[in-house]
Amino acid sequence: MAIDRHDQREALEEAEANAIGTEYLRADLLPPKASLATKDLLMQYLDQRILFYSKQDQEKIHDIHLKTDRLQNALWQEILPIARSNQTATIALTVSGMNDVLNSQGYVQASWWNRIPSTAWTLMTAIAICANLLVGFGARNFKKNIALFMIFPFVIAVSFFLIADIDSPRGGIIRIEPRNLITLKKILNTQMNTQSPSSGSHSASP
Template sequence: MLDSFLSYVFSSQWRVLPVCLVLLIAATELSYHCGLRLHLSKDEARKGQIGGIQGAILGLLALLLGFTFALAVQRYETRRTLVVEEANAIGTTYLRAALLPPSHQSAVEDLCRRYVEMRLNYYDAGQDPEKLDAAEEGGALIQRDLWTHAVAAAGEAPNPITATFITTLNELIDLDATRLNALRTHVPGAVWIILLAVAASGCYVSGYASGASGARSTFSSFVLPVLIALVISLISDIDRPRGGLISIKQQPMIDLQNSIAPAAPQS
């Protein structure tokens, strides 16, 4: 249940940001009023401990933010690279279709065009589960049709040229599975929980320090929570580039679609 909740919250930057803002500002405000009690008590020994604790927690928070950011960026780069690799595999499959027996060439070329369109539909679907499922099912059907043509072509012309087409088609199918796995692999939920806990603790201690000093700090009360919330929402957007400002550009696939489009009839 917790994993489902985290998946729902962190699937969109527009949900992560308000949740983090509410959590961190609430922690800061609560701790500020607790710190005021310490200020009124005139307990200087306890006040002296706050600075060290605050520095340690904020240092740990910086370390966790850096680690999580690097993890999300690594996965983002993997997904972006797979777009190029998949476009190359489809393009090579399309070109090698010309080496097949004439009875299969045009059908395979048309299937490759439809496959590219299905891939673009998948990315355009965003987070709509029905559109995503339809695009996945459509892609799987086209893969089966391509494989049927490959088997038939190998039976008609069992030679190394046909084998190169089958090798390329295998790569296309393998990349589809790799791409889906990359899209479904995200920063673990446990990392998000620890990150939020440390972020809330950092804001709590900062607010407590402001209260203990008897002077409210605008930076501790508002700027720090907002900055931390923005960084966390940015990391979640990079980790799940579908529901926010960051997306994986599909230009390689669009370029391929344009390059293999059927030639316009000459008048």
């Protein structure tokens, strides 16, 4: 259960990076002024998405959510007037790409909220306690080999630790790293620097 959720979060991070990268390219279909503004907003948005995956305190996480919401609204408002006044296939493609960008963030957030239910933890804990009690009851007459009976509780404890760690995407040892988002940022920065040395100032480092 925890591993499936972990794999899903990694897949959604990749999908989000693809959505942002695709929309960055489709922004060239917009009028020049709107294209530059949209690309700049997408770079700022990409920075916030990378920060989302990093280990932060609750106050910082709340700040990231607020900035992300503002940038999403700004991105949508940037293309909305164009979509209303110029209803062509190319503009529709750009609008569809922006919709994918906004939706991908929602899918990621939902997957991070989707944790192992407390009832499942309660059931696993009850099973572990019962199993350890049975092992302890069976070991009462085997004092010489008592160390062997400690293996089972140790394995149970390690298993619980791994499950809890995998089910905590922001903290712990096993985390979701924004590898695809970071790679995308490097590629876009390289493209911007190649096209215009001064354009690199549009993006803020995470």
